[in-house]
Amino acid sequence: MWEYCENSLEIARLRGATYADVRVMHLRQRDLTTKSGRVGTLGQSESIGLGIRVVANGAWGFASTDQLTREGVALCAAQAVAIARSSALAKKENVRLVPEGTYVDSWQGPCLKDPFEIPLETQIDLLLAADRAMHKVKGVTLSETDMQFRKIDTWFASSSGSKIHQRRVISGCGIVATAFQGDAIQKRSYPNSFGGQHVLGGYELIESMDLLRHAPRVAEEAVALHSAPQCPEKQSTLILGGSQLGLQIHESIGHPIELDRVLGQEANFAGTSFLTLDQLHKLRYASPIVNVVADARIAHGPGLGTFAYDDEGVPAQCIEVIRDGEFHGYLSSRETAHLVGLPRSGGTMRTEGWNRLPMIRMTNISILPGPWTVENLIADTDDAILMDTNRSWSIDDRRYQFQFSTEIAWEIKGGKKSRMLKNPSYSGITTEFWNSCDAVCNADHWVLWGTPNCGKGQPMQVMGTGHGAAPARFRNVKIGAAFSNQ
């Protein structure tokens, strides 16, 4: 693979590129699903190719190819340079990159049990058993399970001399029970909705989930929701489960701190951000108990945003985003770092595959644990609603106003978890919401959740991001707007 990298870099140089970096990527994926006792999807795929990004005439160009031959990569590199020259027709100023070191390295993410080496029968048998366990609960009308495994090898080389190989294995799994009754559909998922939990790691994740123990519970809850009262519409104290808080972080902290959004580069599609440059080190983003980091290092955990180097060859880092409630850090790249006075990129440039341009993406955006146990937090709460497991999520294109709904909720009365509620939702304004946070649970309840489906960019790229979160409490939140006035 290095030969293809070097050939393309050399052609780019000869064609006049002043900087170039190249990624050869080999992606392997296995997808398994079941539905109501039968195998649904059963597929495996692989894709290998090369993408080269160049600066020529002071502007960017990118081209990619699956033709891994000397001629194929040479044409691809030439195309990238030609594209850069045409970009220069509409440039305002030359591309400027902050300095970065040169690295020659090889890194492999954690993986105790290669999921591609686990017998397929083992995987299918587990899914079918979980499926049956849900389906046999009276009232369940649809049971679904899924597993997904990915193995991604990346060979990165730059005209600055870096040569980095990384291998990341990603595993994910989830189960869902759906119950249709009368004029309503209710569902429950485990361990999370929209594909379950995903981490950087191997089949050991699946074994740790204990799907068969949770399958009857989620099925019974899906049915029970039909008899539960509607979540009321009111201003109330809200306690969020860890996975829902992870998505709240993703949408209302992770996206606003992307510097490309802040600088208007996503204005046409993903949107911009309320976190304009004048807010850095000044905005009280959250209450003083809230601390949030963007941490791509393996020391943070095996998240979907964990790696050794980003896709422009910058080592993984921990960025302080919110310290004691104050806003202190954006997600940056080599091109954008200097615009916020940083001497170095924060190392957040990531690409979906060999045919996509690296762009600023979340790594692991995590809230740091607080001092509370879940039991103490509930005992300390007189009147609240506890919501868990996301059902829908939406936020405006500047990341101010959001609305989330969850699969299930419970009333908290007098320090005790009481009756179940259906159709819960909450909404608010980002900074007002985070400033109302008065409790975060401790490390025993903290999980590094994986969000495998974050879309951004044109052409669209889907990226996995990590979000460490524990249950947390928020005061005076608007509850129930999604179903009001219907």
Add this chain to the structure above:
Amino acid sequence: MSPRRQQHATKRGDAPVVALRPERELHKIGSTVLRLAKERGVPEAEVHIDENIQALTRFANNTIHQHVAEQGLVVSIRTVVDGRTARVTTNRVDEDALRAAVESCLSLAAHQPKDSRLLPLPGKQNYRAVHRFHAATASLTAEERARAVKRACQLAERQGQVAAGIFSSGQSQSVLVNSRGLSAAYRQTNSSFSITQQQGSAASWAKANAGDVREIDPLRLAKIAREKAVRAQNPVELAPGRFTVILEPAAVLDLVGFLFYDFAATAVADKRSCLSGRLGKAIFGKNVTIIDDAYHPQQLGAPFDGEGVARQRVVLVERGVVKNLVYSRRSAKRAGVKGTGHGFPLPNEYGEAPLNLVVGGGDTSVEEMIASTDRGLLVTRLWYIREVDPYEKIMTGMTRDGLFLIENGKITQGARNFRFNQSVLEMLRNVECLGPAGRATGEEAFEMVVPPMKIRDFHLSEVTKF
């Protein structure tokens, strides 16, 4: 065997011109896979070969900041042996790689319980011809896109506005063959231009998508966005509530697009469709008719489905009544009806869906809708739409890039953006009038032929800060 993509030595604008392979080369790959499968003793095999060449010029802050091109070919193989099937996909097309893919597919398929409902592969089909490949789009260069973008950015600058958007063009082809003699082929071109123009804190947007790039006028779209951004200055904050809204086609598309899977027979059988228990009922207004029609002149896409079955035109909703669903071969057999050619590639758990929606229009122009509105809102575009309630089809989302207050038949000023929580079923009961339908494009749903609509009592639940 390793067919190479045609890469001409001739250059335009110093860029190598990359073209699709001749169709016969894709057929050759398909034949090789079928031969390898037969040699291995596989009774039935299916091969999809998809080739894709795409390029996109992306701009923001009145300059090009991303500019990309990609090319790739993917071979997807499905084997059927003794009631078991699986799919393996690869982009390596040498014979050894294809042989390995066939072996992987057999291995995957073997390790699962037998599926008594699995059907044999379909045989030869007859397809209605569609012509959706345009040389002008296929030959559009990076430089030509860059020059068009530059003109749009200059227009924005002259107005003191900031432009961001894309200009994309591409070509693709698909060949599908199977061991029962089915052989299908399709190629098309595609192009999009989208522009957001910001002036101060206000923004507006325009976008077009077509198979033939000559149908797209970037400068006209830039001018539309420019004028709307000017009108959107100093937006007024309104109290939430139920409003008469005029949804431009992109806004209609992005909402109606969330209904498409509900028309899948498999979704109804699984009881996850909002149409469960509602077939044959008048659940929309009498002025609502929705058809799935892959042959509509403004549609793109292949005339066959994921199994190679010819797509049929299906009336989904006629004058408000849900008339038909769409079917794959499998869901059709279960329902005891004829398939409609809407299946996804197997194996999958979702079955099928209509992908070429055509929503019937009317004869009221947007200007006439505005003129007939005492108080309401004109909505350019919606954003981040998600399903809140799957059976009542309550969707939430935001207005974006151009929301205008209408008073006494005239647009009076911009309005701050709202969150909506609105049942699409209710919305389509409250359509007061429709404009002419045309091909439209948004960001949340796929392209479709759709009219602008004037709708009463649309529920805007909360307001944001801009």
